[in-house]
Amino acid sequence: MKREDITYMGAGPAPLPTDVLAKAAEALQNYEQTGLGIAEHSHRSEIANNVLNTMKADLVNFLDIPSNYEILLMQSGGSGQFDATVYNIVSVWVEKQRQKIVNERGDISEEDLVQELRKKVESELRLDYLVTGSWSSKASQEAVRLLGPEYVNVASDARKVNDGKFGKIAEESTWQLSPRPAMVYMCENETVDGVEYPKFPKRLEPTGSEEDPFVVGDFSSTILSRRIPVQNYSIIFFGAQKNLGCAGVTGVIIRKDLLIACPPAILRKLGLPVTPTVLDYTITAKNNSLYNTLPIFDVFLAGQVLKKLLATFPDKVDGQQAEAQKKADMLYGALDASPDVYKVVPEKSVRSRMNICFRVTKGGNVDDAEKAFLKGATERGITGLKGHRSVGGIRASNYNAVPVSGVEKLAAYLQEYAQA
Numbered sequence: 001m002k003r004e005d006i007t008y009m010g011a012g013p014a015p016l017p018t019d020v021l022a023k024a025a026e027a028l029q030n031y032e033q034t035g036l037g038i039a040e041h042s043h044r045s046e047i048a049n050n051v052l053n054t055m056k057a058d059l060v061n062f063l064d065i066p067s068n069y070e071i072l073l074m075q076s077g078g079s080g081q082f083d084a085t086v087y088n089i090v091s092v093w094v095e096k097q098r099q100k101i102v103n104e105r106g107d108i109s110e111e112d113l114v115q116e117l118r119k120k121v122e123s124e125l126r127l128d129y130l131v132t133g134s135w136s137s138k139a140s141q142e143a144v145r146l147l148g149p150e151y152v153n154v155a156s157d158a159r160k161v162n163d164g165k166f167g168k169i170a171e172e173s174t175w176q177l178s179p180r181p182a183m184v185y186m187c188e189n190e191t192v193d194g195v196e197y198p199k200f201p202k203r204l205e206p207t208g209s210e211e212d213p214f215v216v217g218d219f220s221s222t223i224l225s226r227r228i229p230v231q232n233y234s235i236i237f238f239g240a241q242k243n244l245g246c247a248g249v250t251g252v253i254i255r256k257d258l259l260i261a262c263p264p265a266i267l268r269k270l271g272l273p274v275t276p277t278v279l280d281y282t283i284t285a286k287n288n289s290l291y292n293t294l295p296i297f298d299v300f301l302a303g304q305v306l307k308k309l310l311a312t313f314p315d316k317v318d319g320q321q322a323e324a325q326k327k328a329d330m331l332y333g334a335l336d337a338s339p340d341v342y343k344v345v346p347e348k349s350v351r352s353r354m355n356i357c358f359r360v361t362k363g364g365n366v367d368d369a370e371k372a373f374l375k376g377a378t379e380r381g382i383t384g385l386k387g388h389r390s391v392g393g394i395r396a397s398n399y400n401a402v403p404v405s406g407v408e409k410l411a412a413y414l415q416e417y418a419q420a
């Protein structure tokens with residue numbers, strides 16, 4: 001089997017451009033004629049630093065990230081960021097309260113300070129989650145695990161407005177946000193359920209007030225595919241393994257004023273968790289993401305993907321966004337053309353451009369129809385279409401490296417299967 005015979009539409013890891021992989025293979029053996037591969041060079045070498053800093057600069061350029069944001073590269077995976085966001089936000093929030101009390105009260109004793117903070121924490125510290133699919137649900141469960149349910153508020157659970165299943169985003173007016181949430185967490189694109197926010201929620205737009213919550217966005221399956229209103233977020237995170245590179249490195253875009261932390265001794269006295277060093281944003285930033293050994297090969301690969309994107313799309317992410325939309329429209333168009341054969345899972349207004357989830361209902365026996373559909377797809381070289389094991393069905397992942405020609409192939413097969 002040759003690479004060019006396969007259109008891979010798996011949900012992640014995702015395909016990578018072949019020319020990028022060829023460059024990476026060369027760099028693995030002998031990076032720029034140094035006689036050593038990129039994975040062998042020290043992460044503290046000038047070479048590694050150049051790879052890292054160039055990748056960061058290209059990310060900033062491609063996404064137009066404002067200068068009041070810092071880029072961090074970590075090894076946590078998206079799941080590790082479920083933890084990192086909780087630990088760091090709690091620490092930042094308590095530190096802000098601590099500074100406020102110290103500023104107002106001057107030489108307050110540590111005992112009184114901790115007592116005041118404890119009152120604040122108990123009455124006000126709340127992390128709000130907007131649950132729109134499996135990943136935001138997991139993130140909220142992780143927060144409960146780390147902090148306890150008393151600190152976590154699921155402000156909206158989309159299943160409640162969709163017969164117990166994901167596939168909608170509840171009206172913003174129905175969200176039960178805490179009176180003054182420390183954080184509001186959202187997953188921009190739900191990879192398992194094919195649900196994507198059509199635009200940034202109105203209710204979360206910053207007002208410029210001190211009381212605005214920290215808005216956290218999981219962009220694991222949508223990064224580099226659409227323009228992000230970065231200024232609306234405090235933290236944006238994403239694993240690399242879908243649109244950016246390979247598994248092993250995770251990006252964080254964080255507003256610089258969040259790079260503060262509460263002294264661990266105070267957090268311990270308050271019974272709150274202390275951020276593990278390798279998940280600590282402040283320490284990571286201070287060390288330019290090199291606190292410990294960063295997988296520089298992964299960063300190199302992501303850097304090459306960014307270089308290719310910048311060379312392909314003169315208008316940067318807007319160009320990629322237009323292409324992603326065109327590919328998604330082609331697939332949804334083919335599905336909608338045969339309503340007796342296919343049923344798109346999510347509601348039209350929240351359909352993901354990256355993960356197109358549908359059922360095959362032809363003939364009435366969905367199981368048999370989907371097996372036959374997948375078999376036919378494999379015979380045509382279209383693979384990775386099986387839906388997530390938790391929900392079943394079919395999922396076509398339309399990540400950046402899936403070429404227009406691959407999507408055309410699937411659209412043609414959708415039509416062929418429907419008419420057969």
Ligand SMILES: Cc1ncc(COP(=O)(O)O)c(C=O)c1O
Binds near residue numbers: 077080187
């Ligand atoms: C939206 C989203 N968030 C988080 C994750 C978890 O990422 P990881 O497997 O890197 O922990 C995934 C994985 O597919 C995802 O799609």
